[in-house]
Amino acid sequence: xxxxxxxxxxxxxxxxxxxxxxxxxxxxxxxxxxxxxxxxxxxxxxxxxxxxxxxxxxxxxxxxxxxxxxxxxxxxxxxxxxxxxxxxxxxxxxxxxxxxxxxxxxxxxx
Amino acid sequence: xxxxxxxxxxxxxxxxxxxxxxxxxxxxxxxxxxxxxxxxxxxxxxxxxxxxxxxxxxxxxxxxxxxxxxxxxxxxxxxxxxxxxxxxxxxxxxxxxxxxxxxxxxxxxx
Numbered sequence: 001x002x003x004x005x006x007x008x009x010x011x012x013x014x015x016x017x018x019x020x021x022x023x024x025x026x027x028x029x030x031x032x033x034x035x036x037x038x039x040x041x042x043x044x045x046x047x048x049x050x051x052x053x054x055x056x057x058x059x060x061x062x063x064x065x066x067x068x069x070x071x072x073x074x075x076x077x078x079x080x081x082x083x084x085x086x087x088x089x090x091x092x093x094x095x096x097x098x099x100x101x102x103x104x105x106x107x108x109x110x
Numbered sequence: 111x112x113x114x115x116x117x118x119x120x121x122x123x124x125x126x127x128x129x130x131x132x133x134x135x136x137x138x139x140x141x142x143x144x145x146x147x148x149x150x151x152x153x154x155x156x157x158x159x160x161x162x163x164x165x166x167x168x169x170x171x172x173x174x175x176x177x178x179x180x181x182x183x184x185x186x187x188x189x190x191x192x193x194x195x196x197x198x199x200x201x202x203x204x205x206x207x208x209x210x211x212x213x214x215x216x217x218x219x220x
Contacts, residue, residue, distance in 0.1 A: 031206050042116075042198060042210035043153075050206065058207065090152060098144065099200075099208055101152035 002026050006091050006102035013081040013109045021076040021105050023091030031094045032074040033058075034066065036087040037104075043090060049074055081109045112138055112203045116211035124219050127189050131214045133199030134181040143175055143182050144208065146198040153198055156184070186216075194218045 007022045025032065030051045035043035045058030049068040063085055065077040074093075078085060086109045092099040113136040123129055133143065142160045146153035157166040159175035159182060166173050170189075175182045186193055196215050200208040 033207070035210075040212070042114075042212040043200075043208075045207055045209070048207055094206065097142070097202075098155050098158055100155070103151045 004091055004093055004100055004102035006089075006105050008105060009103065010106045011108070013078070013107065015081060015083065015109060017081050018077070018079050019081070019107075021078075021089055021091070021107075023074045023076070023102060024072050025074075025091075025093040025100075026072065027093060027095075027100070028071060029093035029095050029100075030071070031099075032068065033092045033094075033099065034064070034074070034076045035090045035092065036060065037090060038087050046076065046089075078107075083109050085109050112136065112201070112209050114199055114201050114209050114211040116197075116199050116214050118214060119212065120215040120217070122217045122219060123189060125189060125191060127218075128185065128187045129189060129216060131184040131186075131197050131199075131216070132181065133183070133211055135201045137180060137201070137203060139204035140177070140180075141202040141204045144200045144202070145173055145182075145184050146200065148196040148198055148213070149194075156197075189216075189218045191218045191220055 004025045033048045034046040047066040049055045089105045091102045117132045144158045145156040157173045164175040170187045173184045196213040198213045199211045
């Protein structure tokens with residue numbers, strides 16, 4: 001019963017590098033989300049998707065890109081990493097209604 | 111703009127005390143309000159409150175929704191050290207995107 005799986009769990013990037021955070025869910029949920037959580041803060045929505053082929057910006061999309069080619073996968077791409085992107089990233093999926101979260105990716109940009 | 115505000119930001123109590131956490135929201139199109147508990151990693155779902163379900167209870171935890179005054183409270187009675195966590199409130203404003211508050215950090219002293 002995997003639920004929402006994120007990889008990697010931890011990553012250190014140098015300024016200007018690129019990377020993709022992977023997210024996959026096995027619950028056949030239509031809705032998927034990417035949030036970031038900065039220290040002492042709540043979760044801020046980066047991008048979301050209501051189904052395969054459909055994505056939209058959230059509250060803080062700058063510096064990120066997403067794609068949704070299948071129901072299961074929703075990768076998040078950072079093209080030119082900046083120190084401001086140091087954060088914990090959570091992927092989530094929902095039916096709709098309740099969102100279920102992955103275990104998070106702790107990203108540090110130095 | 112849809113907004114979710116939680117108070118207090120942090121709370122320290124002794125084991126056995128009762129605590130009340132608050133969540134207020136400014137709404138354009140309310141659908142549901144959710145409470146999550148976040149320990150070391152991913153937020154885990156506690157309750158969802160809607161127009162048709164304004165009161166929920168599970169063991170020592172309970173929550174109510176006041177749709178007229180636009181707030182919710184989460185009560186925890188007979189607190190235990192395992193209740194130490196960040197409690198997040200999120201509101202679905204009818205578009206399946208969850209807007210989160212900043213959370214309340216609860217610390218239970220043995």
